[in-house]
Amino acid sequence: MKPLLGGGALRGVLPPISQRPASQTPPPGIDAIYQACKKVYPEQANPLQVTAVVKYWLGGPDPLDYVSMYYNQGTKDVPQHWHYVTFGFSDLHGDGRVHPISTPNMPSGFGFELTMRLKREEGETGPPTWPAELLQSLARYVFQSENSLFSGDHVSWHAPLDNSESRITHMLMTDDSQLPMISTPLGTVSFIQVVGVCSEELRAAQQWNGPGVIDILKSVPVAGGPWLVTDMRRGETVFEIKPELLEDVDNGIKTSGSNLSGVSARCVWLEMEEDDPESPPKLSEEVSKQIKVALLQGLEKSKQQIAEDQRPASSSEGDDNTSSVVPHELLCTRTLAGIHLKFNLEAASLFPLSCRGRILHGRHFTFKSVHGDTAITLVATGVAGSFVSEEKPFAAKGPWLQVLVPDHFASRLLEDLDELTNPDNIVLPKTYHWPDRRIQISVLEDNHFLDPVTYNEISTS
Structure with missing residues (x-):
């Protein structure tokens, strides 16, 4: 799938939820996602948010109402990075304007939101906005095709995710390591993380399975590490860094085949x-x-x-x-x-x-x-x-x-x-x-x- 960046709508920074007038009670779906993020980032009550000025439900081209962008300081084994979280794959409003109305024990909207972790480059003082455009492109695909995305899926993109000269040209999907599934008044929401990968890593996921390749990426810090941080400047595939990992993929194919159906x-x-x-x-x-x-x-x-x-x-x-x-x-x-x-x-x-x-x-x-x-x-x-x-x-x-x-x-x-x-x-x-x-x-x-x-x-x- 090739990128469809641009969307055509004007974008801006939305006032954070906590800074809006008290009379503007957040819709239940928005508030549920915001509270889940607040547990991870209690000191970032006012994250930057990219928003489409003309909402999808008012005729705008971008299905996502917002994309929040958090700073994550990482750990000893995880580099500093920017954490992006979408609002819109799930039902945010509960009034049928975008998604059919559901009950708390059902998936909310498509049942998920997307996240992405991008390595913070030295000297960066704010998050790049291109990941928000990338997530909007994935949203347009999901809304137009009605095909959901699941942990373990792969997306062939065939272009650098940031339109640079990077080798990171495809995506794998996995569960976000810090945001577990939540139950909201409008249904359940899972957080599926987008992980940028090279062509050789995508091919391994196709021939074997996505979760197996995700585990390999987690084991190599410069290729993602435990929290699967995408580094657009990564110049080597995980198999060039550790050639012995190819044997793990071959053995996996022989014993269990591929889960690409x-x-x-x-x-x-x-x-x-x-x-x-x-x-x-x-x-x-x-x-x-x-x-x-x-x-x-x-x-x-x-x-x-x-x-x-x-x-x-x-x-x-x-x-x-x-x-x-x-x-x-x-x-x-x-x-x-x-x-x-x-x-x-x-x-x-x-x-x-x-x-x-x-x-x-x-x-x-x-x-x-x-x-x-x-x-x-x-x-x-x-x-x-x-x-x-x-x-x-x-x-x-x-x-x-x-x-x-x-x-x-x-x-x-x-x-x-x-x-x-x-x-x-x-x-x-x-x-x-x-x-x-x-x-x-x-x-x-x-x-x-x-x-x-x-x-x-x-x-x-």
Whole structure:
């Protein structure tokens, strides 16, 4: 996902809550977050806050009402840094102006706020404001896509987070070390910390899992340390600092595989028939909405069931009690004679990962189109709830395609697609054929795909 900085609204410094007139009682969601931060920073009752002058609920472009910025003096093992905390992913007001009204035992809004820790540079007297812009960009993605962020997730950003020449170009998500989940009158709120990482560290999280790489970063002070402070001037990856850590990642992949269950990507699938031209499926708007909801629910359930990742997982929920209201087009499974899968280079580079870290561990992996309802799910033999079989390895429900990938073919794909693990060396377009399996994969330039939008990864934690 590339940065969308700028937003377009004027920004300023909001008077801290404690300095506002007594008649202006803080809304319950704002006050709950403020009180949680006050426990960590009792001497900073008046933190600087970046705010959008035109609020989102008044037509402004920035979903976050505020971003508070605190000074953290660190510890012996943690450097001095700036601590950023968002206000707006959760329900701040409780009156339905942004989020549906919830009860105290339910998630408030999206159920989380984001934080970030940025190393304080020598001579800095105030916090840089670019992290607030970065957090607003993530908020725009979440609000527009309705995809939540969870501890253990990763976000491919493909640009220095501060628009400099830094190697810190991607993000991992983890629980904030000082801000535990809180219960508010409007629901529960978790604090998810954004951690800046290098491309090699992101790749390790993709191939293995986010929490494992987070633990590695915590063990190396200059790469984050115990509180995972992002240092935009860090010039070495954690694996260049301590090469032996690569062995930990390899061992983790061999024993537990990857917990990356799917990605939003630039992709499309086409049916291959001897007499008919290739054509993508067309569906009504109602069915498209049903598919989007079903796919998002499936990924959400994957995140909430870590234990399920240790055995074959379900690509679709067989006990879903909403099936009675699903349109007939979704209930009808269509088998295909052959398929042609098309990906951009970034998505294609994850194909070997899906085989090595998911299929060969008896799991599934989904590519969800970023500009439509198309989805491609690779399924290992024996995954419960799938609608493919050895006799019918390709099947579709509307634009959702499932592809059975037996272990022997997964191993073959790993060998044939090995060059995709080094995408910088690939010359596009590139096509791979397996005539005996009736599968063709094409890797194309981004501009082949219509209406390109931001790219974000979805991982189970």
